Amino acid sequence: MSTILSPEDVGHLRTGAHFLACAIDPTAIHVYAGMIQEAMQDRSVELITVDELAPDDLVVAVGMVTQGLFIADMPPVGDEFTGCIEAIETRLGRKVGAIYSLAAANINGIIPLMVGLQSSLPVIDSDPMGRVFPLISQTTLNIGGVAIGPIALMGVTGERAVVEAADPQRAETLVRALVTELGGWAATVMYPCSARQLAEHGVHGSVSRMIRIGQILDADTSAESKFLSLSDFLGVTRIARARVSHIEGLSRPTDLGLPAQPSSVTLVDETTGQIIRLEIQNEILLVLVDGAVAAAVPDMVTLLNSEHGSVASLEDLRVGNVVDVLKLNAAPQWYSEAGLDLAEPAAFGIPLKHPRRRHG
Amino acid sequence: MRVGLMLQGSSCRALVLEGRSVVSVAEQRQAGSLADALDSVLSSLRLQFGSLITDVTADVGRVLAAAQPGDVMAVHISPRPPADQFHNTRLPASIEPAVTRTVHVRGGHDLRGRPLAPLGLNEFLLELPSILSGGMRNVAITAVGSTASAEHETRIADAILSNNSDMRISISSDFYSSVFRDRDYTAVLNSALMESGEELAAMLEETGKRHFPAAALSYARNDGGRAPLARLAVAPVHALRPEPAMAILGAATLGGLCDGEVVVCTDEGVSVGTIRSGLPVAHSLIRQGYEASLATNAAIVEPYTANHPVRPDIPSVVVDIRSSQDTPPEHGLLPTLPGVPHLSLIGCAATPLTAWIDRLERVSGQAELQRVQHRAEEEAGSAVVQLGASPTDTRIIESNVFAMPYGNPGIVRIRVRAAGGTSSSEENPLAGQALGATA
Numbered sequence: 186m187s188t189i190l191s192p193e194d195v196g197h198l199r200t201g202a203h204f205l206a207c208a209i210d211p212t213a214i215h216v217y218a219g220m221i222q223e224a225m226q227d228r229s230v231e232l233i234t235v236d237e238l239a240p241d242d243l244v245v246a247v248g249m250v251t252q253g254l255f256i257a258d259m260p261p262v263g264d265e266f267t268g269c270i271e272a273i274e275t276r277l278g279r280k281v282g283a284i285y286s287l288a289a290a291n292i293n294g295i296i297p298l299m300v301g302l303q304s305s306l307p308v309i310d311s312d313p314m315g316r317v318f319p320l321i322s323q324t325t326l327n328i329g330g331v332a333i334g335p336i337a338l339m340g341v342t343g344e345r346a347v348v349e350a351a352d353p354q355r356a357e358t359l360v361r362a363l364v365t366e367l368g369g370w371a372a373t374v375m376y377p378c379s380a381r382q383l384a385e386h387g388v389h390g391s392v393s394r395m396i397r398i399g400q401i402l403d404a405d406t407s408a409e410s411k412f413l414s415l416s417d418f419l420g421v422t423r424i425a426r427a428r429v430s431h432i433e434g435l436s437r438p439t440d441l442g443l444p445a446q447p448s449s450v451t452l453v454d455e456t457t458g459q460i461i462r463l464e465i466q467n468e469i470l471l472v473l474v475d476g477a478v479a480a481a482v483p484d485m486v487t488l489l490n491s492e493h494g495s496v497a498s499l500e501d502l503r504v505g506n507v508v509d510v511l512k513l514n515a516a517p518q519w520y521s522e523a524g525l526d527l528a529e530p531a532a533f534g535i536p537l538k539h540p541r542r543r544h545g
Numbered sequence: 546m547r548v549g550l551m552l553q554g555s556s557c558r559a560l561v562l563e564g565r566s567v568v569s570v571a572e573q574r575q576a577g578s579l580a581d582a583l584d585s586v587l588s589s590l591r592l593q594f595g596s597l598i599t600d601v602t603a604d605v606g607r608v609l610a611a612a613q614p615g616d617v618m619a620v621h622i623s624p625r626p627p628a629d630q631f632h633n634t635r636l637p638a639s640i641e642p643a644v645t646r647t648v649h650v651r652g653g654h655d656l657r658g659r660p661l662a663p664l665g666l667n668e669f670l671l672e673l674p675s676i677l678s679g680g681m682r683n684v685a686i687t688a689v690g691s692t693a694s695a696e697h698e699t700r701i702a703d704a705i706l707s708n709n710s711d712m713r714i715s716i717s718s719d720f721y722s723s724v725f726r727d728r729d730y731t732a733v734l735n736s737a738l739m740e741s742g743e744e745l746a747a748m749l750e751e752t753g754k755r756h757f758p759a760a761a762l763s764y765a766r767n768d769g770g771r772a773p774l775a776r777l778a779v780a781p782v783h784a785l786r787p788e789p790a791m792a793i794l795g796a797a798t799l800g801g802l803c804d805g806e807v808v809v810c811t812d813e814g815v816s817v818g819t820i821r822s823g824l825p826v827a828h829s830l831i832r833q834g835y836e837a838s839l840a841t842n843a844a845i846v847e848p849y850t851a852n853h854p855v856r857p858d859i860p861s862v863v864v865d866i867r868s869s870q871d872t873p874p875e876h877g878l879l880p881t882l883p884g885v886p887h888l889s890l891i892g893c894a895a896t897p898l899t900a901w902i903d904r905l906e907r908v909s910g911q912a913e914l915q916r917v918q919h920r921a922e923e924e925a926g927s928a929v930v931q932l933g934a935s936p937t938d939t940r941i942i943e944s945n946v947f948a949m950p951y952g953n954p955g956i957v958r959i960r961v962r963a964a965g966g967t968s969s970s971e972e973n974p975l976a977g978q979a980l981g982a983t984a
Contacts, residue, residue: 199835212724215835216634224631253656253956257724259689263628299631341661341689342624368624369655369690432945448948455856465948492850499947503826505819 187307188232188393190298192222197399198295203496204398204487205290206317206468210498213257213292220260221298230301232392233283235311238380243279245270246313246376247300248287250321250338252361254369256292259341265372266300269337272347273374276335285309285383287375289391290317297392308392313376315388315516316485319467321360322353323527325518326376329386336360336375340367388516394419408494412509424472424479424510426491427452427461429502450502452510461510465499470533472510480512481539483519483528487511546594548760549791549893550586550603552745554611557582559590560887561598562894565798569593570887579608580748587756598757600967602893604765605745605777606787614643614737615683618676619729620669622652622688622697624662634726636733637836643737645681648672652697653689656905656956661689664697670704677709683739685732687717689725693905693956713739719780720840721829721903721960730837735782742781746774761933761967767843769794769825769892770899770964772932783841786831790844791892793818793825798895800862800882808849809888810865810874815849822942824964829903842901842962851876864888897964899942900928906959918946918959925963934965 190198199218203211238244247266249256270281284300287293289312301308313324327333333356336348346363350356356375364371401414415421431451452461454474461479464471469486472479480486488497489509497508518524520541526532529539546568551558555578561569571589576582590598626649627633636644651665684705688697695718702714715736717728746764753762753774763771766783769790777784793807797820800807807825808817819826825844832838853876865880866888874880885891902925906917926939940963947958 210723212727212838216724216726219835220631220634223635254661254690255656255723257726258692259623259653259725260632260634262625263632303629303631341655368661492847492853505821505826 186234187237189229190232192225194396195221195225195295195298197396197403198298198392200399200402200496201395201397202290202292202294204402205294205395205485211496213255213260214295216257216260217292217295217299221295221302224299224302228302230298231307232310233307235309235380235384235387235389238283238309240379240381242282242380243277243377244283244285244309244380244383245273245281245374246287247284247297247372247374248293249296249370250360250364250373251370252364254341256370259370261372263303264343265339266296266374267303268339268345269372269374270300270304270306272337272345273335273377276337276347277377281306281377282380283307283309285387286312286391287321287373288312288314288317289388289395293317294391294395309383310392311383311387311389312391313387315391315519316483317468318528320357321373321375322357323532324353324376325388325516325524326378326382326386327353328518328521328523328527329382331376331378331382331386333375335377336373338363338367338371338373340364340371342368386518388518402494402496406494408489408492408509411494412489412511415511419513421511421513424474424486424512425452425454425459425461426456426507426509427454427459428507429504432502432504452508463510464535466533471530471535471537472512478537478540481530481537482533483515483524483539485513485515487513546597547600547894548590548598548602549890549895550583550601551607551890551893552579552583552603552605553607555579555582557586558887558890559586560890560894561590561594562798562891565801567885567887567891570890580752583748583752587752591756596757596759598760600761600763600894601753601757602763602765602771602896603749604787604791604889604893605784606765608745609738609741609781609785612738612741614640614734615740616645616681617643617683617685617733617736618681619644619647619733620650620684620686620701621647621729622650622664622686622701623725624651624653624689634837636726636730637833640730640734640737644733646676646679648676650697650701654694654697655690656693657907658690658694660697664700666700666704669701673704673708677705682711682713683736684712684714685717685729685736686714687725687729687732691716691718691728692721692723715739720782722838722840724838726837727830727840731782731840734839735780738781738785739778742784743778746777750774763898765791765893765896766899767831767841768827768899768901768962769844769896771893771896772898776932782839785839785841786843787893788889789816789818789846790825790827791889791896793820793844793846793892794895795885795888795891796862796864796882797823798891799864799885802860802862805860805862806856808861808863808878810863810867810878810880812867815875815878816846817849817853818844818846822940824897824899824942824962827962829960849876897966898929898932898934899962899964900925900932902928902959902961904959905956907955908957909955914946914957918944918961921959921961922963925961926965929963929965932965933967935967939963939965
């Protein structure tokens with residue numbers, strides 16, 4: 186059912202997008218949410234479910250790809266996504282009927298709302314990750330065999346490109362290289378597909394889920410009450426409440442073309458005495474408890490301030506701080522053989538199979 | 546002996562500290578002007594203690610907060626200006642009216658320090674006469690990517706100064722944040738307060754030197770450290786909110802706490818901060834909800850809640866400074882120190898000189914990371930010596946490396962804090978314990 190989103194919804198979406206971003210600094214989300222709420226004063230954005238579209242309607246993913254410039258240091262100036270949609274329409278000779286998020290968290294979880302406000306296109310309550318991954322090839326659409334291209338890009342300086350590549354991994358390599366030369370980020374439109382394909386291979390309820398998470402976390406209730414509500418709604422489990430004891434940068438070698446440096450955080454659960462180890466690269470990829478795997482990508486791991494129940498960013502991880510380490514399952518597609526091939530720890534350079542692969 | 550001063554309106558209050566002992570507390574002195582109040586307080590201290598006073602540190606945060614911000618011209622350097630009204634970021638309402646003109650200049654850098662666009666210097670020079678003819682003296686310059694390269698900001702600043710050397714210029718690369726609007730806000734606010742900072746520095750210098758010609762004169766900073774008065778004229782924003790840090794440091798000083806937790810019970814509620822190596826743990830931003838953050842190192846002081854983890858193995862100081870202590874403090878807290886009403890003044894008197902290195906570095910592996918981190922530690926130590934610290938009494942308080950999520954592989958943020966004293970016998974009474982703790 187179609188919904189007109191309100192500025193309050195955007196406020197909650199901001200919190201939910203941060204929670205699911207697994208501890209990334211939320212400032213870019215805040216900057217963008219503020220701009221969207223400002224724009225909503227005289228325009229509205231419509232959230233629809235994918236089955237409200239005709240099966241053959243053309244839908245596209247919108248999202249930022251970054252490699253070398255923080256979005257919060259230079260937010261898009263405003264013509265990038267509309268320019269990319271025009272480029273795709275020109276290339277395919279068809280009008281885009283609706284847009285969806287490239288990822289269901291972080292900045293890409295919120296960007297489609299601004300694009301919807303600018304273009305008057307409805308925003309579909311679906312996405313191709315169900316969380317955020319660093320690579321554009323790490324999508325459920327890719328698992329489902331949906332073509333990633335053509336991909337339209339516009340960079341920091343206003344320069345544009347269209348990439349045609351059949352193989353998603355090759356598209357990732359080309360886009361990443363282009364993004365570097367385009368100034369450090371690019372607005373992109375990709376995975377042009379039919380509404381039917383998105384319905385079959387996407388993850389659904391993404392935007393409304395972020396809004397609901399935000400409603401829970403923004404409520405004036407205790408940290409424990411928020412955790413219990415998240416547990417009811419998402420099946421969130423608490424791996425540990427632990428104190429940060431050591432932070433290590435560049436803790437693992439990386440040569441896979443993945444953005445950002447790997448780092449590690451060691452915590453101590455002072456109730457049980459267990460040692461918790463977080464392996465991080467953009468997101469928290471792996472959680473070990475006394476050396477045993479407690480969560481591994483594509484599981485989502487996020488951190489909550491144990492006192493206030495607010496989302497803790499990696500920047501908040503200082504030696505001595507106490508945080509709740511939470512785990513929630515990713516979309517079911519990610520636990521298929523093809524899904525694990527794309528997104529288990531080995532895909533991030535950690536030589537480890539996901540427990541579900543080993544144990545069926 | 547060391548003096549802590551608190552300036553507010555046209556009044557001044559002082560406290561004298563010797564080691565960890567308060568030897569004198571001057572009542573708040575009200576006068577016809579702030580300068581008269583300061584003169585009166587220092588005159589009284591000179592009669593009591595004369596040349597025994599070695600350091601005077603002033604908290605000017607309340608004066609700066611009450612000052613009328615000067616008008617500012619903002620210069621934004623980026624590859625392209627916003628294309629529509631939706632894509633403008635806004636400054637907090639309290640400072641937005643101070644920006645009377647915004648000029649866009651093409652330029653900016655990426656995270657690797659590579660230019661995103663050539664600097665539009667010639668176009669700016671064409672506009673400069675009209676900028677200078679308006680009588681505006683305060684300028685804030687913010688460039689995309691200036692955490693990686695300050696070149697475009699400094700070239701625009703040089704262009705302005707070479708045409709009018711009296712301009713007060715604040716460049717955003719002096720304040721660490723990877724967010725444009727945070728640096729813009731901080732540079733604008735800093736620029737708007739520079740005139741007040743100059744006046745305060747001149748007043749403190751003149752009055753302080755008249756009464757205590759041999760003493761080191763400083764101002765208190767938001768991170769719990771201090772810096773020489775000359776820095777107040779160029780970076781007043783770091784002096785805007787020192788009180789929470791100084792209160793934490795003051796309680797830690799009284800309690801002899803070098804590493805641990807400080808809990809302060811006031812009429813407004815209970816707050817908690819952490820002391821590490823003799824100084825309050827600090828964040829590089831003062832967050833203001835969803836608005837732009839102030840890019841200044843400031844002590845982390847949070848509300849103490851019922852969920853606060855109580856750690857018997859972590860030393861703590863609990864101070865009750867409520868106006869009435871007829872009822873016990875909230876959360877079953879038991880004060881470990883008698884109620885002391887002048888915690889922040891004690892902090893001001895005890896605070897050491899501090900300096901930060903906070904920047905991006907390119908590294909290719911662990912060995913290089915260690916090299917750049919070591920270099921940053923040496924530079925932080927040198928910076929605190931340049932502020933006046935004795936080379937033999939300088940120590941690294943923290944040295945951290947942060948990976949940059951979704952940044953460029955090979956780029957890390959290095960953040961180092963150094964502290965030092967001007968005379969090893971009298972400086973920060975917690976410093977010796979800090980050294981002992983790490984030895």
